[in-house]
Amino acid sequence: MLKDSRSQPEDLSTLYQEGSSAANQKREQILQGAMQVFLQSGYAGTSMDRVAAEAGVAKQTIYSHFQDKEGLFKALMEQVTLDRFRSVFCLEDFEGDPAVRLRQLAEIYLTKVADQNYLALTRIIIGESERFPALARLWTSTVIHRGRSLLSRYFDAHPELGIEDSEAMAHIFFGSLVSFMLTQEMLYGKELIPIERDRVVTTLINLILKSSREE
Amino acid sequence: MLKDSRSQPEDLSTLYQEGSSAANQKREQILQGAMQVFLQSGYAGTSMDRVAAEAGVAKQTIYSHFQDKEGLFKALMEQVTLDRFRSVFCLEDFEGDPAVRLRQLAEIYLTKVADQNYLALTRIIIGESERFPALARLWTSTVIHRGRSLLSRYFDAHPELGIEDSEAMAHIFFGSLVSFMLTQEMLYGKELIPIERDRVVTTLINLILKSSREE
DNA sequence: GTCTATAATTAGATAGAC
DNA sequence: GTCTATCTAATTATAGAC
Structure with missing residues (x-):
């Protein structure tokens, strides 16, 4: 590899x-x-x-x-x-009502990445991304790419959501979660700019659902 | 400090x-x-x-x-x-039509952070956030907090957008941009999972505008 | 305050016995 | 393959001349 x-x-x-x-x-x-x-x-x-x-x-x-x-x-x-990659995407049965499943996905992800070992791994992948580009590329090709693909295919499987660009939407969905982890858990936002994760998740999901009803 | x-x-x-x-x-x-x-x-x-x-x-x-x-x-x-903080938020006249201004803000931000010096600074703040927590806290209190506050106030000043939780929405807006920079520019997504930034920006802004028209 | 020279420690990597 | 002991170079920090 x-x-x-x-x-x-x-x-x-x-x-x-x-x-x-x-x-x-x-x-x-x-x-x-x-x-x-x-x-x-x-x-x-x-x-x-x-x-x-x-x-x-x-x-x-x-x-x-x-x-x-x-x-x-x-x-x-x-x-x-690769271990992390395998442990994160054991959820193959990604089906069901968007309002329920999207929230569930967000909750699971945010709970999982709040772990100190995961934070340390993410920190070092980013911190050493210049000196060890092969590691960053492996991370991007596995963890990031697979996560987005999974969500993107889910959006495509639910045309009632009225999403025109499912890849861009997957980017936004996961991006919001990643940056929540980054600022709140890793960069001490939890103590400096506290905001309940449920507010962000709810706003994010409402955004997608309301935008679909407008079609 | x-x-x-x-x-x-x-x-x-x-x-x-x-x-x-x-x-x-x-x-x-x-x-x-x-x-x-x-x-x-x-x-x-x-x-x-x-x-x-x-x-x-x-x-x-x-x-x-x-x-x-x-x-x-x-x-x-x-x-x-602190230098970076001052240079990023010299845009005090943040007013005007959301459809125009939000896109402009996203473009300016994504252009600015694609710079190698900015990427290196972000990389080291994250990479050393465990060993030098005071630096990460300064970064969060200035760069991140001010950016979100500015956008949050803008959302509040535009009730026609129908945003219920402006702070959460600011989190999502900037979070999407931050993670775009992170994955595409820093973690080699540009070469591994290419996606034009305009697709993400357009999807993000349409999401906000369409959701408002639904009210 | 600024330089050259040097101390004291620690680093990555290896030799050689078993 | 695994260990103890060691080599060489690089590291942080300081002394002392000007």
């Missing part, structure tokens, strides 16, 4: 194995420790010594599984991103 | 002076160099050596103007944030 000639090409294979061998168990142990440190301190702010300590392995053990700090970071972030 | 007992309390005063004295000129020179490096490499990824080289001063000169790396970073980010 991520272009990195220096990393082992079989990086991804381990994602689909339950760390059965002893070597893979160490590998998972390293990734677990690396996640704690990288997500909390960022790429440059993380030292291999701290990763080794957090993972409970010797530093050299890390270097026998990953080429270098950059290789470890990329492998970790790729795994975490 | 930012609580930092170790920084010189007169930090902010220099923001309103044109570096007249020789000392202040050096100080501005340092901040200019620091901006290049910090915005490009992040806090942990920046070394004082590189800042000194970029600013064209000796490293010790930096330490005679700022207490340490953290103090320099905070002073720089505070200045840049």
Whole structure:
């Protein structure tokens, strides 16, 4: 997935194995420790010594599984991103009355992303998007793109909503939710500009429903 | 503004002076160099050596103007944030026909934030929001809060739009624009999920106008 | 205040025993 | 593969001359 000639090409294979061998168990142990440190301190702010300590392995053990700090970071972030992607879109049965389902979708999303681990992942993807563009591209291609496509197809399946540009509308719907998470949860809006999420969700859904009744 | 007992309390005063004295000129020179490096490499990824080289001063000169790396970073980010705040909201004459003005506002905003310097600033505010919460709070209190208030008051001044919750609507309006910038410009959506900004802006404005005609 | 030179620490990465 | 011990370079910060 991520272009990195220096990393082992079989990086991804381990994602689909339950760390059965002893070597893979160490590998998972390293990734677990690396996640704690990288997500909390960022790429440059993380030292291999701290990763080794957090993972409970010797530093050299890390270097026998990953080429270098950059290789470890990329492998970790790729795994975490794909995990997140799979966990967010397990809701395949996206059907039913828009007034109910759209609100439900918004509630589920906003509840899910309020989690500190998710916030840390989002923070680092954005923060490192310049130095690690491949990670940002993976995030955009999976998490963002799939989310929008799902919603866009739902809009297309409900012509009674009278939506002319379903892709643009999906952009607006998710965009409003993303920026709510961003400002309220990540940038301390919750304490500085408090606003109940229900007001935003209700306004957003009414906007779509009322606009459809006008057709 | 930012609580930092170790920084010189007169930090902010220099923001309103044109570096007249020789000392202040050096100080501005340092901040200019620091901006290049910090915005490009992040806090942990920046070394004082590189800042000194970029600013064209000796490293010790930096330490005679700022207490340490953290103090320099905070002073720089505070200045840049407040500068950005002032430059974005010079549009005090926000009046006129909604169909025209709202589109104009969106166009101006999206054009402005596509700039690489603005993107870098946004990236670092988000990326460092955990380690430097005071910076994120300053950003939220100024840039985000003022932008929303301005739009919210505009909505209130136009009851013909039939907006019940103007604050929530301002959240949605700006949120859609912010997330457009975020995904398209910063997270490589432009090349991965291309969508013309006009489609989003038009859909957003039609949403508001059509919903009002339904009243 | 500003510079050159340097201290003290920590970083990423490796050698070699087992 | 995994560990302990170590190398080399880079880092933050400071001393001391001018």
